[in-house]
Amino acid sequence: MSSTHTYSKKSQSLTKNQRIVLDLLQNSGEPLKAYFILDSLKKEGLNSPLQVYRALDKLVELGKIHKIESINSFIICNNSNCASNTAFTICERCGKVKEIKNKYLTDGVSDLVKDNQLEITRYNLEFYVLCKSCKIN
Amino acid sequence: MSSTHTYSKKSQSLTKNQRIVLDLLQNSGEPLKAYFILDSLKKEGLNSPLQVYRALDKLVELGKIHKIESINSFIICNNSNCASNTAFTICERCGKVKEIKNKYLTDGVSDLVKDNQLEITRYNLEFYVLCKSCKIN
DNA sequence: CTCTAAGTGTTATATTATTACGTACGTAAT
DNA sequence: ATTACGTACGTAATAATATAACACTTAGAG
Numbered sequence A, B: 001m002s003s004t005h006t007y008s009k010k011s012q013s014l015t016k017n018q019r020i021v022l023d024l025l026q027n028s029g030e031p032l033k034a035y036f037i038l039d040s041l042k043k044e045g046l047n048s049p050l051q052v053y054r055a056l057d058k059l060v061e062l063g064k065i066h067k068i069e070s071i072n073s074f075i076i077c078n079n080s081n082c083a084s085n086t087a088f089t090i091c092e093r094c095g096k097v098k099e100i101k102n103k104y105l106t107d108g109v110s111d112l113v114k115d116n117q118l119e120i121t122r123y124n125l126e127f128y129v130l131c132k133s134c135k136i137n
Numbered sequence C: 001c002t003c004t005a006a007g008t009g010t011t012a013t014a015t016t017a018t019t020a021c022g023t024a025c026g027t028a029a030t
Numbered sequence D: 001a002t003t004a005c006g007t008a009c010g011t012a013a014t015a016a017t018a019t020a021a022c023a024c025t026t027a028g029a030g
Helices: A016-028 A034-040 A049-061 A103-115 A132-136 B016-028 B034-040 B049-061 B103-115 B132-136
Strands: A065-068 A073-076 A085-091 A097-099 A120-129 B065-068 B073-076 B085-091 B097-099 B120-129
Touching: A016 A034, A016 A049, A016 A073, A034 A049, A049 A065, A049 A073, A065 A085, A073 A097, A085 A103, A103 A120, A103 B103, B016 B034, B016 B049, B016 B073, B034 B049, B049 B065, B049 B073, B065 B085, B073 B097, B085 B103, B103 B120
Parallel strands: A085 A120, B085 B120
Antiparallel strands: A065 A073, A085 A097, A120 B120, B065 B073, B085 B097
16 A cells, blocks of 8 residues: 655655756756756746855756866766766866766776775766867867 | 077076075975965065965976876976976875885876877876775874 | 076965854654 | 654855966976
8 A cells, every 4th residue: 555645755856946956967968067057947936146156066966966176167967877976088278078977987996996895985087088089189 | 519608597496586485395304385485475475465476486387396187286296307297195185195216107197198099298197095094093 | 697487475366165043854762 | 642753955155276467476497
């Protein structure tokens, strides 16, 4: 028999602010900066940096987005279940960022580090590259 | 034939500001923040953030120090020849940072990434860990 | 000596992020 | 139904991090 409740738990769903920030990042697909997000969502009712940062913090915690530390930007997560371990390439010339999905890579890194007798709780890998189109032109 | 010039390049020696910033990081061994460095070196004649950032930028470029992006801090380089590729562990509990020197790790990462058909120009890896003493206590 | 690249010193300002405080609201225990 | 609690919200103020612009100086190559 199913629950008599017809509504889902609050903890399963995002709040309005979290939702609109996530949607923006989702639609963009690119890394966005906090204050850009703020400007973009002024019309949705976001008025202060803190509202943005709180939403971003929560979304990072949930693994729905990632922070790219070296450019102070946030990007939608392309994978599933990578709340703690992330890897990106960033083109040095055009700035394009991609999340590295290759399981071989991330597993391999984990193994290498484990061999080094470290207890890893999470990691963030940022590879600066020359992307294909920038390599050509 | 080789050049007839006997270079004693300027690039071999650091300027005063670069020197005192490097010395501070060397003596500290810990990651330091730019404004902490500024405060610490007021007595040596550093008066503005820009003086610190310029010295830091140059030292990073020379590979003598590294920036740890996720904590906006700078640390003396423990290796040699790692201007472009760096890897750190950061303890989640006590904040202690160590540069990973294990050649096996960095070579391994390079290989993994090459297999992934990326042309890497440099990378920065930040592993959050529980360090030995924090694991015990 | 002269030219040039790199560095300096200073002021002002831009960018990124957090503290502090009070309010609102959903959930679970009483 | 009332209370207590945890989480999120809104707002103002401010802290922390980093760069722009400008004029001047210095070191080294030629």
